[in-house]
Amino acid sequence: MSMEEYILNDVKILKLSDKIGETQDLFNNLTYTHLPVEKSGTYIGCISENDIRCFDADKILEDYQYALEGFFVREDGYWLDILEAFAQNDTNLLPVLDENNLYQGYFEVNDMISLFNETPFLNEAGNILVVEKSFKDYSISEVSQIVETNNGHILGAFVSKIENDVAQITVKTSPTAMTAIIQAFRRYGYNIISEHQEDTFKKNMKDRSKYLDKYLNI
Structure with a gap:
């Protein structure tokens, strides 16, 4: 089963130069627990909603780079392994990287659960x-x-x-x-x-x- 059709790009990847306040507003309008962050075009980790609520709104993501969580999955991963990664990282969004570690988008947990429902x-x-x-x-x-x-x-x-x-x-x-x-x-x-x-x-x-x-x- 190809997982490429389940890769989403509805939410743009954040940059380290993005302001904390703007990112907090973005979380207010989304239902995701985490959002991906890039540095010079390379994915470097996810910022969690729980963490960002505690940060100074006037600062930028780079000031809190230490808080990024570096989880991801591959675009050719098996859906059950991907579902396991959701549980292990307590997230409903998983960044997807290709074999060259380039960011392709993200998987959403509900899509993986729907595949389980079809078994x-x-x-x-x-x-x-x-x-x-x-x-x-x-x-x-x-x-x-x-x-x-x-x-x-x-x-x-x-x-x-x-x-x-x-x-x-x-x-x-x-x-x-x-x-x-x-x-x-x-x-x-x-x-x-x-x-x-x-x-x-x-x-x-x-x-x-x-x-x-x-x-x-x-």
Whole structure:
């Protein structure tokens, strides 16, 4: 997939000679968290809206060059890597450089999210299953094997959380054989985090717990 069609140039790149006050006004009229800055025609980093609100309006960007953040992506980058760069840099605008490090424009986060929305993980009918297991004990190949050997097909899977050496894996499967898949995950030592109508295990455990409580209170 070519990413060139998603490169935007609606906002001009700032210069170090631009006044802080004018840049603050520009942020007032935009929804971006960052704006790109150049020096002698070369991209040198982005200035963030949070930082520029603290600067003296009468000064110029060059006076605060130390505050520039030097993140960027390549024009031939993969969309999922670009989406990751948005998250890592906590921004909704990413400058785009070519192989010669020349500024080409910028990507907007909503465009990358729209590409994610077009993937089978989101737009195909299926079931979302969230499981967890020790980080050192799980594997994506095992997750795939459990689903596929129980007549399911994986539409997407990713590690959605890691905490206290426990990995949480979110899996989207074809809308079949959920009961068998859930039971198989338990046999392999996975905890089922998500709630499912097909899952009678938790319901039976709750019913038995209520019965035991009632018995103990007699």
